Amino acid sequence: MSDSVTGSAGGPARLTGRAWGVLLVLCGAIFLEGIDVAMLNVALPSIRADLGLSTGMLSGVVSAYVLGYGGFMLLGGRAADLLGHRRMFVLWLAVFLVFSGIGGLATEGWMLLVARFVTGVAAAFMAPAGLALVTSSFPEGPARTKALGVYAGTAAGGFSLGVVAGGALASFGWRWVFFAPVILSALILVAALALVRDTVRDTGGERPSGGFDLAGALTVTGAMLLLVYGVVRLERTGDGPAVTAGVFAAGLALLGLFTAIERRSSSPLLRLGVLRSAPLVRVNVAALLFLAAFAGFQFLVTLYLQELRGWSTMQTGLAMLVIGIDTVLAPVLTPRLVNRFGNTRVLFGGIVLAAVAYALFLPVGMDWTYAAMLPALTVLGLAFSLAYGPLTMAATDGVAEDEHGLAGGLLYTSIQFGTALGLSAVTAVSVAAGSGLGALRAALIVPVAAAALGAAVIAFGLRTPAPRATASPDAVTTTAA
Numbered sequence: 169m170s171d172s173v174t175g176s177a178g179g180p181a182r183l184t185g186r187a188w189g190v191l192l193v194l195c196g197a198i199f200l201e202g203i204d205v206a207m208l209n210v211a212l213p214s215i216r217a218d219l220g221l222s223t224g225m226l227s228g229v230v231s232a233y234v235l236g237y238g239g240f241m242l243l244g245g246r247a248a249d250l251l252g253h254r255r256m257f258v259l260w261l262a263v264f265l266v267f268s269g270i271g272g273l274a275t276e277g278w279m280l281l282v283a284r285f286v287t288g289v290a291a292a293f294m295a296p297a298g299l300a301l302v303t304s305s306f307p308e309g310p311a312r313t314k315a316l317g318v319y320a321g322t323a324a325g326g327f328s329l330g331v332v333a334g335g336a337l338a339s340f341g342w343r344w345v346f347f348a349p350v351i352l353s354a355l356i357l358v359a360a361l362a363l364v365r366d367t368v369r370d371t372g373g374e375r376p377s378g379g380f381d382l383a384g385a386l387t388v389t390g391a392m393l394l395l396v397y398g399v400v401r402l403e404r405t406g407d408g409p410a411v412t413a414g415v416f417a418a419g420l421a422l423l424g425l426f427t428a429i430e431r432r433s434s435s436p437l438l439r440l441g442v443l444r445s446a447p448l449v450r451v452n453v454a455a456l457l458f459l460a461a462f463a464g465f466q467f468l469v470t471l472y473l474q475e476l477r478g479w480s481t482m483q484t485g486l487a488m489l490v491i492g493i494d495t496v497l498a499p500v501l502t503p504r505l506v507n508r509f510g511n512t513r514v515l516f517g518g519i520v521l522a523a524v525a526y527a528l529f530l531p532v533g534m535d536w537t538y539a540a541m542l543p544a545l546t547v548l549g550l551a552f553s554l555a556y557g558p559l560t561m562a563a564t565d566g567v568a569e570d571e572h573g574l575a576g577g578l579l580y581t582s583i584q585f586g587t588a589l590g591l592s593a594v595t596a597v598s599v600a601a602g603s604g605l606g607a608l609r610a611a612l613i614v615p616v617a618a619a620a621l622g623a624a625v626i627a628f629g630l631r632t633p634a635p636r637a638t639a640s641p642d643a644v645t646t647t648a649a
Contacts, residue, residue, distance in 0.1 A: 186363065187305070187306070187311075187315075189359070189363045190301075190305055190363050190364055190365075191302070191305075191306075191315050191318060191319065192359075193356055193359045193360050193363055193364055194298050194301055194302055194305075194319060194364070195318060195319055195322035195323075196322075196352070196355075196356045196359070197257070197261060197294060197298050197356055197360075198295065198298055198299075198319060198322055198323040198326065199322045199323065199325060199326040200264075200326070200349055200352055200353060200356065201291050201294070201295060201323075201326065202323055202324075202325070202326020202330055203326040203329060203330035203333055203334075203349070204268070204287070204291075204326075204330070204349050205233065205330065206326065206329075206330020206331050206333075206334055207330045207331075207333055207334030207337060207338075207345045207348070207349075208229075208230070208233075208284075208334065208345055209230070209331075209334065209467075209470070210330075210331055210334030210335050210338055210345075210470075210481050210484070210485065211334055211337070211338040211342040211345040211481075212226055212229070212230070213481075214338050214341075214342040215229070215280070215342050218342060219274070219275070219276070219277060219280075221277045222277075225277040225281075228277075228281055229277070229280050229281060229284055230284075231397075231400045232280075232281045232282075232284040232285040232288065233284040233285065233287060233288035233291075234288065234396055234400060234584065234587070234588045235285060235288065235393055235396050235397060235400070236284070236285040236286065236287065236288025236289040236290075236291075236292060237288035237289070237291050237292045237580075237584045238288075238292075238392055238393075238395075238396035238581060238584040238585055238588065239288075239289075239292070239389055239392040239393035239396055240288075240289045240292035240293065240389055240392070241292040241295070241296065241392065241577050241580050241581040241584060242388050242389075242392065242437070242438060242574075242577045242578070242581055243292070243293075243385050243388065243389050243437070243577075244256070244260075244292040244293035244294070244295070244296050244297070244573075244577055245296035245300075245573045245574045245575070245576050245577020245578065245580075246381075246385075246437045246438065246573065246574050246577065247293060247573075248293070248296050248297035248300055248573030248576075248577075249300070249570055249571060249572070249573035249574055253297045253300045253301045253304060253573060254297075254301065254360075254364050254365070256293055256294070256297040256573075257294055257297040257298055257301060257360065257364070258357065258360055258361065258364075259293075260290045260291075260293040260294040260297070261290070261294055261353060261356060261357050261360065262353075262357060263286065263289075263290040264287055264290040264291060264294060264349075264353055265349075265350055265353035265354060265357060267282075267283045267286040267287045267290065268283070268287055268346050268347075268349045268350045268353065269346065269347070269350045270282075270283040271283035271284060271287065271346040272343045272344075272345075272346030272347045272350065273343075283346075292577075292580070295576065295580045296573045296574070296575075296576030296577040296579075296580060297573060297576075298576075299319075299560070299563070299564070299572070299573075299575075299576035299579070299580075300564075300572040300573040300576055301364060302315055302316060302319050303316075303564050303569070303572045304569060304572065305364075305365070313503055313506070313561060314499075314503055316557065316560055316561045317498060317499045317502050317503045317557050317561075318498075318499040319560065320498055320502075320556045320557035320559070320560040320561070321494060321495050321496075321497070321498025321499045321502075321553070321556070321557060322495065323556065323560070324494045324495065324498060324552045324553075324556040324557075325492050325494060325495030329489070329492045329495065331466075331470075331484065331485040331488050331489075332485035332486060332488070332489050332492075333348070333485070334481070334485065335480070335481035335482040335483075335484060335485030335486075336482060336485070338481055339481070339482060381429070381430075381433050381435050381436055381437040383429050383433070384426055384429050384430055384433055384436060384437035384438070385437055387422050387423075387425050387426040387429060388422075388423070388426045388437060388438065390419075390422045391419050391420075391422035391423040391425075391426055392419075392581070393419075394415050394416075394418050394419030394422065395416065395419035395420075395423070395585075396584070396585065396588055397415055397419075398412055398415040398416040398419060399585065399588045399589050399592050400588055400592060401415065401592075402589075402592035402593070402595075402596055426438075427440070438574065439571065439574075442567065442571065442574065442575070442578075445566065445567075446628075446629075447562065447565070447566065447629060448562075448563075448566070448567070448575070448578070450625055450626060450628060450629055451559060451562045451563055451579070452563075452578055452579060452581075452582040453582070453622075453625050454515070454519065454559065454622045454625050454626050455559050455563075455579055455582040455583050455586060456582040456583070456585055456586035456589070456622075457519075457586060457618045457619065457621050457622030457625065458519055458522065458555055458559070458586065458618075458619065458622045459582075459583045459586035459587050459590065460586035460587065460589045460590030460593065460615075460618045461522060461523075461526060461590060461614075461615040461616075461618035461619040461622070462522070462548075462552075462590070462615070463586065463587040463588075463590035463591050464590035464591060464593060464594035464611070464614050464615045464618070465526055465529070465548075465590075465594075465612070465615040466488070467590075467591055467594060467595075468594055468598070468608055468611055468612055468615075469488065469529070470484055471608065472532065472608055473487060476534065476604070476605060476608070477534070487538060487541070487545070488545060490542065490545045490546050490549055491545055491548050491549040491552065492549065493546070493549040493550065493553065494549050494550070494552035494553040494556065497549075497550065497553035498552070498553045498556065498557050501553060501554075502514065502553060502554060502557040502558070503557075505554070506557075506558060506561070511558045511561060511562050511565070512558075512626060512629045512630055513630065514554050514555075514558050515554070515555055515558035515559060515562070515626055516623060516626045516627060516630060517554055518550075518551045518552070518553070518554030518555025518556075518558070519551070519555050519619055519622045519623040519626060520619075520623045521547055521548075521550055521551035521554065521555075522548060522551035522552075522555065522619040522622075523616055523619035523620045523623060524547055524551075525544045525545070525547035525548035525551055526544070526548075526612065526615040526616040526619055527616050528543055528544035528547065529541070529544040529612060530609060530612050530613070530616065531609075532605070532608070532609065532612070533605070534605060559579070560579070563575050563576060563578070563579035564576065590614070590615070590618065593614045593618075594611040594612075594614045594615070595611075597610055597611040597613070597614055598610065598611040
């Protein structure tokens with residue numbers, strides 16, 4: 169996007185009005201994904217009461233989205249590279265809109281299951297296409313780093329602000345949790361059609377050689393579906409452990425078959441050489457652990473406030489609003505810190521802060537005031553500000569531009585697996601520990617351990633020299649984690 173940046177070669181890059189418009193459209197889409205999931209979680213009790221859903225069906229409403237998102241993410245990332253970033257973004261945004269509306273009109277549990285599964289599939293195709301559009305629309309350097317900082321801050325804000333929005337909308341009726349994304353999707357879709365331009369591949373100027381790897385697509389999608397389903401089943405420790413083990417075994421077998429297919433394919437869905445990059449692997453493992461810790465912690469805090477303390481959904485949302493400070497800090501603070509200390513060090517600091525935040529919540533008691541909870545929640549908001557942006561930046565760092573969709577697919581697959589794994593792990597520990605505050609405290613160890621392990625993974629990349637600051641405080645050079 170040649171007209172996205174103004175400024176001299178040595179001075180700070182400034183985004184033009186049109187560039188800001190494009191960025192806001194893409195940020196709106198990633199914010200939509202985060203807020204959609206968070207809002208639904210808050211509305212689950214109301215949905216159960218209105219539709220008379222069983223516990224298994226209610227859990228399936230959440231799991232269906234996870235299955236669609238995690239199962240199709242790698243396919244979505246590669247499809248964006250092969251078929252066009254803008255084309256895939258717009259198409260699947262429209263699908264997201266339609267099936268969010270169907271979810272809001274649901275009168276039976278199975279309708280919700282179908283709607284959430286297809287919405288998850290739509291997000292799996294839309295998210296990597298959106299990230300690839302950011303990296304391809306802004307030239308490498310200060311402009312791209314600034315754009316990714318805003319993009320990552322918005323994405324992180326969706327996770328935290330969605331709880332507040334969900335509490336507010338659920339007070340008017342749970343169907344608004346589905347209808348609100350329809351309205352937002354429609355606005356983003358109209359703006360995307362007007363503002364987001366085709367990349368070179370979309371206009372037919374340059375396409376990757378070879379055809380579509382159908383065998384690879386089928387095997388990896390089947391493998392991802394089975395593995396995500398296996399992770400989801402871990403939440404129910406007494407629900408057929410042999411079946412769960414069989415699901416994992418089948419998923420791993422398909423993953424092995426996929427690897428064999430990719431080694432021989434002339435046009436692989438996933439170029440296995442990408443996985444030989446140690447920084448890329450570290451980033452994706454760290455993303456999985458970071459989001460596993462956050463998802464587990466958010467779930468436990470919600471249970472603590474609503475079930476143990478009797479707080480309303482609105483009170484719970486407002487209590488966790490402070491985590492949303494990352495929406496403000498990430499675009500402003502993080503790029504400057506990356507410029508001075510390097511991507512790896514900022515990411516490491518963010519994940520360490522997350523571990524500290526979770527540890528601060530370990531001694532939680534029934535008589536805790538909100539003031540006692542505030543330090544942990546505030547530190548967690550700062551941790552997200554420092555970690556989420558560098559994770560997004562490093563996901564495509566050093567990756568060829570025609571594989572940015574694939575790199576985005578890998579990142580979001582890691583994030584989705586982490587989210588599912590975190591929820592399953594804290595649920596399993598909580599059930600095994602009994603009930604009440606003691607079980608909650610035992611389960612809180614899981615986020616602390618996951619964040620600490622994520623920090624240890626990133627620590628292996630700390631030997632990479634930090635980049636020297638440039639003459640301009642706004643110019644940022646990133647290094648892979």
